[in-house]
Each structure stands twice: as structure tokens, then as C-alpha cells.
Amino acid sequence: MKKILIIEDDLLISSLVQFRLEKDGYETILVKDGNAGIIAIDTETLDLIITDVMIPFKNGIEIIHHARKTKPDVPIIVLSSLGEEEKIVLEAFNLGVADFIPKPFNPNELAIRVKRVLRA
Amino acid sequence: MIVKRTATLVFLLCLLIKTEVVLAQNEQVFADSISFVDFLKAQGEIPGLNYRLIDSSGKIISTALAPEVGGIVDYSQALAIQDSVLNRGSVESTLEFLVYNESSSFEASQEYVSNLLRNGDIVVNTPDSVNRKDLISLANKERYSPLLSGPYSYIGDYKIFAVISTITLFFVFAFAMIFFMVLYKARRNRKEKLVASYDEQIVGPLSEILFEKSLEELESLSNEELYLSFPENQLKKPIYMQVLVGRILALNKKMKGDFKLKLKALYKRLDLDKLSIEKLKSTKWDRIVTGMVEVNEMDYTEALVWVKKHVNSPNFHIRSQAVATLLNLSENIDLTFLRDQSFPLSRWQQMNYLRIIKHLHSTRNLHLGNLFDSENQSIRLFGYKLVRVIGRVDLLADLESKFPFTEIEDKIEIIKTFEYLGVPALSELINGSLTSENIKLASIAARAAGVIGDQSTAQLIIKILNDAPGFKLKMTLMKSLQSLNVQLYNQFIEENLSPDLQRISQHLSDPLLQDV
Structure with a gap:
């Protein structure tokens, strides 16, 4: 079973994403802030990371930096608001994230993209 | 208020008691010497007060009844002895008063007796009063004692009373404040805990229902099915409902596609x-504004009837949100709700409405022309601005026809609109404004003349240039003349010897300065 780490501070969004992905047969780990995200990246064996950009303690870019250093093979999907700074989004892409899903989003669309990224 | 009044009453009462005591000390016991003598006669023996007879040389007259030492104790007796001495014709005698065996004057003795009476040290010997048992007479027999004694004596002094009252009130208010703060914090903590707990209770069923049920299934959900996800008893709790509304609204913002429709269906199915x-x-x-935000977010068009009622509210937030909601949700936007507003539009409101209208005007039928008929000038000006921002060229003819009957500010905004859109206007519109006595209007018209004027405008500029007030206006007019007809401009400069106009011309022809 593929294991996905979800780093999102919005309880509702994270629960919806978790519910949708578990329905598709993935195992999920849900964390609400950057620090917990870093710990999960270091301690868990992951197949995919889904992260928001604006999260407490450490932002999404720092998470991506850390993941690239410690788990370079794990793909990352960034889930974030379109209103967020273009610079941050571009930086995320430059760091080699697999996909970027802007909010508002459709959880079904997210599930499809997750499937595509994991297949690749 | 009650505490304050009681304190005032008690204070005044104490002041009254205190005042009476002070007056009693200064009160004159005997009105005159006769009443004092009468009192001595009636009283008989008075402790500490004796009498003796002395002759004209000051020598003590000693009789059997009036011993030399000790003196006579009863005043009536003293008088009788004096009479008997007089009858015997022995010597002329005078009655001398002794206070504690010391010779004393009549006035000093009177004062001594008065003090005894004031302090209640002697019981007034009035046989009548004893017989009648009059309350006042009986009270006279009682020794004086202050009404407020011991610990209560503090409230007898109004200064101490005021200080004690202030300190007491301070502590009362301090404790009351602490009590209410603690109460408020406890209630807030309780509410926060409840919200967090409801949040967790809601997240699961909400995710499940959104993924498991189709839109049709959601719309036709029975109460029993609904209560399985959201218990009936919980749905009766206001905080639970509040959390539910908040979460559905938050999700609606972050979701797209059929999830949005499902959330709206669920919102209605839960009677939110x-x-x-x-x-x-x-x-x-604040509740009204929250309600309107909810209606707006959930596209609840059925509620627009209630929203419309708030369009002309005296509260800025309410009317701003009401107009924004109506603009967002109305299918056919005739804008009469905005036209009939009596309050002036702020710049923030104009920005807010413009943002919505810019987004909507391509898909909805906006009757912008209605705004030109508003009695509220700020609405009319907003209407003219909208014409140029969203490029409603079809409304320019309407503006042209209204132009002669409008106020100066309206005229300025209409000219700006024509200039912005670059559409040539009727010559009266610009020519009439060029000769206006209003400098602001004339300046705007002079600037716009270069874009929307015609040859008649160029001729008019030549006519008015020499007499135009101010350097700036002259320069604007010359710029416009140059744009309208270069040949005419050059000819005018050659023929005109005005040093001002020559300088402006040199300025305009200088490639470095022409845009300065």
C-alpha cells in the first residue's frame, strides 16, 4: 500500500483529502504543521508528499527543500491558494515538485493527479 | 445606582445627626438671667454650686442658717436668709455664688449650670414632668450618650465615611470586574472547546456525505439518513449549527466543481x-452582515428579498454588503437598488462594486443607464466612471443628451469619459465647457478638446486663448489646438505676439520639454 504524507493546517481540507485518498486505497499520514512534516519525512517511508505552502512553523518551501535533501526520489504535490505569491510558487516548481494544485480545487481531480504522479 | 443612593442617604443622615450635636453644644440653655434664677429656684440644690451672703464691704455674713464655711446649698433658702437678714435691718447683703467653694460671678455660675444641663449631669427637677411621664422629660433624665459610638462612630465623620465608601466601592468594583472577567473567560474557553469538539464531529460526516452521496441523493436525503451523519439533538444546538455553517462556507470557498453544488444542497437540506x-x-x-455573507457565498437567491431591505441602511457595512450581494446574485441587474441609495458612495465602496461589476458585466445584463438618473450625485458620478472603465460606448449618447442639464461635477466626469474612450462628442459638449467660468471644468474641457474636439473647437480655442486665465490653462489649450489642427496652430503662433504664448509655443516645440 502506497503511503502519502499530507501536510495541511486546515482540518477540513486535510480530512477531505485524507478521506478521498484512503478511499482509493492509499495509506495516509496527516500532519498540521511544518515541524511535524519534517519529522514525518525523516521517520516514515513515503511514496508521496502533499503539502500546502502556508503552514505553521516551517513553510512549504522549507519542507520541499528538506524533502529534496533527505528523500530526493519522493514526488511532491503542492496544494496552495492562487493568491499566494507567484515567487513562492515558482520557487516550488524550480525545486522540482511533481505538480501544483491551486485552491479552490476538486478532491477528485487531486486523486487523479496523485494516481498519475505515483504511476510515473 | 441603588448602592450610590443608599450611600448618599446614609451620609446625609450622619451629617444631620452630627450637625444637631454641634448645635446642641452651642445652644443657649437660659434665655436670660431671670430664667436662670427661676431655674435655680425650681431646682433647689445643684451639685458644686453654693451661695453665701456678703455685706457691702465684702465680708461674709454668718448666720445659723448660713454658715461661713461651705455656704448655702439651696438657692431658695439663700434668698430666704437674705430676706431675713434684710428684715432684721442689720446690714445690706449680697448673694455670692460659689462654684466648688470658689467665688464665682453670676455669668460664670450660669455657664457652669448650663454646662451641667448640656452634659446631662443634673436631672431637672420639674415635678410636672415626672407626673405626666412625658417622653421628652423622661429623656432629659437620661445621661447624654452619642448615637454613633464604638466602630459606628466612623460613619459619623463624613470625611472618614467618604474615604471608607470610596475604598469599599473600589474593592467592590474590582472584585466585580475580576468576577466577570473570569466568568467571561470561562464561557469563552467553554465555547472554544465546544467549537473544537464540534469541528471534529463535523469533519468526518461532512467528508463522507460529500464523497458518498451524489447531488441528487443529497437533495432527496431523508431526515433519518441526515440524522445518521448529523444527530438531531446536535442540530438543535446553536453553536453546533454555527460551526456547521462556518465549515460549509469555508469548504465552499476552497472546493470547486460538483462539490460546490453538493455543499449548497447540503446547506439547504440542513436548513442552514x-x-x-x-x-x-x-x-x-454584525449578524445582518454575516447573514448576507452567507447568502452571497451560498448563492442563495431566494433570500435577496430580505437583502434588498438593507440596501439603504444607515449602517455603512450593511448597505455595502447588501449592494455587493445583490450585484453578485441578481440575474437581471437593473441597478435601481443602487440608484435609489441616499447615502454617498465612498471610494472603497466604488472599488468594491467596480470589482464585482467588472467581473459580471460580460455575462449579465447591467442597466447602467439607471445610475445616471439617481438623485445622489456620487451614484451618478460612479455611473459615468463605470461607463469608461467597462467601455459601455452604447451609453455615450445617453450621456450626451443629459450633459446640458447636469451639474459641474457631472459635466467634468462625462467629459473625462468621452476623452478616455476617445469618442468625438457633440461640439456643444466641449465648446460650451471651454468657455465655462468654472476653471476646473474649463481645464478638463481644454485637455479633452485635443481628443474629442473638432474644427469648431479649434476656432474657439484661438478666440479664447489670449484671454484664458492662467498659464496652465493656456498651455493645455495650445496643446489641444496643436493636436486638432497643426497648420492653424502654426499660423496662430506666427501672428500672435503675446510673450506668454510664444514661450509656451517654444516649450511645446522643444523635444525635451514638450512632455513636461
Whole structure:
């Protein structure tokens, strides 16, 4: 079973994403802030990371930096608001994230993209 | 208020008691010497007061009844002895008063007796009063004692009373404040805990229902099925409902596609729309605004009837949100709700409405022309601005026809609109404004003349240039003349010897300065 780490501070969004992905047969780990995200990246064996950009303690870019250093093979999907700074989004892409899903989003669309990224 | 009044009453009462005591000390016991003598006669023996007879040389007259030492104790007796001495014709005698065996004057003795009476040290010997048992007479027999004694004596002194009252009130208010703060914090903590707990209770069923049920299934959900996800008893709790509304609204913002439709269906199925309408009927402005935000977010068009009622509200937030909601949700936007507003539009409101209208004008039928008929000038000006920002060229003819009957500010805004859109206007519109006595209007018209004027405008500029007030206006007019007809401009400069106009011309022809 593929294991996905979800780093999102919005309880509702994270629960919806978790519910949708578990329905598709993935195992999920849900964390609400950057620090917990870093710990999960270091301690868990992951197949995919889904992260928001604006999260407490450490932002999404720092998470991506850390993941690239410690788990370079794990793909990352960034889930974030379109209103967020273009610079941050571009930086995320430059760091080699697999996909970027802007909010508002459709959880079904997210599930499809997750499937595509994991297949690749 | 009650505490304050009671304190005032007690204070005044104490002041009254205190005042009476002071007056009693200064009160004159005997009105005159006769009443004092009468009192001595009636009283008989008075402790510490004796009498003796002395002759004209000051020598003590000693009799059997009036011993030399000790003196006579009863005043009546003293008088009788004096009479008997007189009858015997022995010597002329005078009655001398002795206070504690010391010779004393009549006035000093009177004062001594007065003090005894004031302090209640002697019982007034009035046989009548004893017989009648009069309360006052009986009271006279009682020794004086202050009404407020011991610990209560503090409130007898109004200064101490005031200080004690202030300190007491301070502590009372301090404790009351602490009590209410603790109470408020406890209630807030309780509410926060409840919200967090409801949040967790809601997340699961909400995710499940959104993924498991189709839109049709959601719309036709029975109460029993609904209560499985959201228990009936919980749905009766206002905080639970509040959390539910908040979460559905938050999700609606972050979701797209059929999830949005499902959330709206669920919102109605849970009767949360009724809560929103209840909020619109509230008397509190924040509840009304929250209700309108909910209606707006959930596209609840059925509630627009209630929203419309708030369009002309004296509260800025309410009317701003009401107009924004109506603009967002109305299918056919005739804008009469905005036209009939009596309050002036702020710049923030104009920006807010413009943002919505810019987004909507391509898909909805906006009757912008209605705004030109508003009695509110700020609305009319907003209407003219909208014409140029969203490029409603079809309304320019309407503006042209209204131009002669409008006020100066309207004229300025209409000219700006024509200039912005670059559409040539009727010559009266620009020519009439060029000769206006209003400098602001004349300047705007001079600037616009270069874009929307015609040859008649160029001729008019030549006519008025020499007499135009101010350097700036002359320069604007010359710029416009140059754009309208270069040949005419050059000819005018050659023929005109005005040093001002020559300098402006040199300025305009200088490639470095022409845009300065």
C-alpha cells in the first residue's frame, strides 16, 4: 500500500483529502504543521508528499527543500491558494515538485493527479 | 445606582445627626438671667454650686442658717436668709455664688449650670414632668450618650465615611470586574472547546456525505439518513449549527466543481439557509452582515428579498454588503437598488462594486443607464466612471443628451469619459465647457478638446486663448489646438505676439520639454 504524507493546517481540507485518498486505497499520514512534516519525512517511508505552502512553523518551501535533501526520489504535490505569491510558487516548481494544485480545487481531480504522479 | 443612593442617604443622615450635636453644644440653655434664677429656684440644690451672703464691704455674713464655711446649698433658702437678714435691718447683703467653694460671678455660675444641663449631669427637677411621664422629660433624665459610638462612630465623620465608601466601592468594583472577567473567560474557553469538539464531529460526516452521496441523493436525503451523519439533538444546538455553517462556507470557498453544488444542497437540506434569513432579520448589524455573507457565498437567491431591505441602511457595512450581494446574485441587474441609495458612495465602496461589476458585466445584463438618473450625485458620478472603465460606448449618447442639464461635477466626469474612450462628442459638449467660468471644468474641457474636439473647437480655442486665465490653462489649450489642427496652430503662433504664448509655443516645440 502506497503511503502519502499530507501536510495541511486546515482540518477540513486535510480530512477531505485524507478521506478521498484512503478511499482509493492509499495509506495516509496527516500532519498540521511544518515541524511535524519534517519529522514525518525523516521517520516514515513515503511514496508521496502533499503539502500546502502556508503552514505553521516551517513553510512549504522549507519542507520541499528538506524533502529534496533527505528523500530526493519522493514526488511532491503542492496544494496552495492562487493568491499566494507567484515567487513562492515558482520557487516550488524550480525545486522540482511533481505538480501544483491551486485552491479552490476538486478532491477528485487531486486523486487523479496523485494516481498519475505515483504511476510515473 | 441603588448602592450610590443608599450611600448618599446614609451620609446625609450622619451629617444631620452630627450637625444637631454641634448645635446642641452651642445652644443657649437660659434665655436670660431671670430664667436662670427661676431655674435655680425650681431646682433647689445643684451639685458644686453654693451661695453665701456678703455685706457691702465684702465680708461674709454668718448666720445659723448660713454658715461661713461651705455656704448655702439651696438657692431658695439663700434668698430666704437674705430676706431675713434684710428684715432684721442689720446690714445690706449680697448673694455670692460659689462654684466648688470658689467665688464665682453670676455669668460664670450660669455657664457652669448650663454646662451641667448640656452634659446631662443634673436631672431637672420639674415635678410636672415626672407626673405626666412625658417622653421628652423622661429623656432629659437620661445621661447624654452619642448615637454613633464604638466602630459606628466612623460613619459619623463624613470625611472618614467618604474615604471608607470610596475604598469599599473600589474593592467592590474590582472584585466585580475580576468576577466577570473570569466568568467571561470561562464561557469563552467553554465555547472554544465546544467549537473544537464540534469541528471534529463535523469533519468526518461532512467528508463522507460529500464523497458518498451524489447531488441528487443529497437533495432527496431523508431526515433519518441526515440524522445518521448529523444527530438531531446536535442540530438543535446553536453553536453546533454555527460551526456547521462556518465549515460549509469555508469548504465552499476552497472546493470547486460538483462539490460546490453538493455543499449548497447540503446547506439547504440542513436548513442552514433559514438561519441565514434569521440573521438578515436581526437588529444587530454584525449578524445582518454575516447573514448576507452567507447568502452571497451560498448563492442563495431566494433570500435577496430580505437583502434588498438593507440596501439603504444607515449602517455603512450593511448597505455595502447588501449592494455587493445583490450585484453578485441578481440575474437581471437593473441597478435601481443602487440608484435609489441616499447615502454617498465612498471610494472603497466604488472599488468594491467596480470589482464585482467588472467581473459580471460580460455575462449579465447591467442597466447602467439607471445610475445616471439617481438623485445622489456620487451614484451618478460612479455611473459615468463605470461607463469608461467597462467601455459601455452604447451609453455615450445617453450621456450626451443629459450633459446640458447636469451639474459641474457631472459635466467634468462625462467629459473625462468621452476623452478616455476617445469618442468625438457633440461640439456643444466641449465648446460650451471651454468657455465655462468654472476653471476646473474649463481645464478638463481644454485637455479633452485635443481628443474629442473638432474644427469648431479649434476656432474657439484661438478666440479664447489670449484671454484664458492662467498659464496652465493656456498651455493645455495650445496643446489641444496643436493636436486638432497643426497648420492653424502654426499660423496662430506666427501672428500672435503675446510673450506668454510664444514661450509656451517654444516649450511645446522643444523635444525635451514638450512632455513636461
